[in-house]
Amino acid sequence: MEEHKDRLIDTLIRGRDSAHKLQNFLHLKLNVDGSVLVKDLLTEIVGSFSGGLSMLNSSDSGDICWDPASPHVGLASPVDLSPEVRAGKKPALAVKERRGCYKRRKTVDSRVEIRATIEDGFAWRKYGQKEILNSTFPRCYYRCTHKHFHGCKAAKQVQKLEDDSNMYHITYFGRHTCPNPNTLAHHELVLDFKDSKKHNLFSNNPSTIRNIQSDPSVKQEADSKAQSTDVSDIISSANDDHSSQSIKWDEVFSADLGSFHEGSSLLRFDLEDSCASTRSHDYLNEFFNNGDLLGDILLSGEFS
DNA sequence: TCAATTTGACCTGT
């Protein structure tokens, strides 16, 4: 049953992420032709997956309940507010009513790790700290920063170990249903071009790229062959121009890559932001899914 | 100004 649920969650995550990618891919075109309906539809699809995942995660306790962190849930409606509350006072009972009830998470679907650092690549928001009986160090409570945006139910508890090892006992609950920041934060792309031909696949990609570097040996080779419109020129001008160290994908990919190298060459892109990284990833995915070009470019980096 | 953290109160499970 638990395995069944895991597979269902994985399937939902894949579906949602695919919808996200489609949404990102269509973003530019939507702006161009104003296909708002498609955009709304995609937003709804992504929302449906996220909502489903949230319900699945919250159903660990046996019932699908409301999200206690939701800004409006659990609050008395304006009509229900007492005069004291409306006046800004805080009567003792109002607090009780406002907080309502919440379910404690169960230890099922939890995993324990002993680590030297509490950093794990995800963005956590601390929501509580508690002194624990017979423990020197307090226990800290964290939930995913993207809880509200993505309905991510992941949470963790961190407590420093009693011994002098400076290690932390970390208990994780639930799983992240938000996009993995490890992927988003990976701002560097390394492209290995092999027998690349001139193409304009990325001509619509709006991502900007900074600090582009090429493999030194290849750059030298490229310099000797460089033509006025090839990639090395674009890279050089981007790196030389300190006032605007960014170029566009289309500038790179519409250049004559063939003159840049023969055999193999490397391009390293330090992307300006995680958003650009995500979009680049999406476009490169499309690139690799194109059978004609498959194998032309070897991509390295943390992309799934 | 806004987001993150702190911290005391509230709430639940045992």
Next chain:
DNA sequence: ACAGGTCAAATTGA
């Protein structure tokens, strides 16, 4: 009744 998990107002910091 108590320990510990969660909430949310107050505080802090960028």
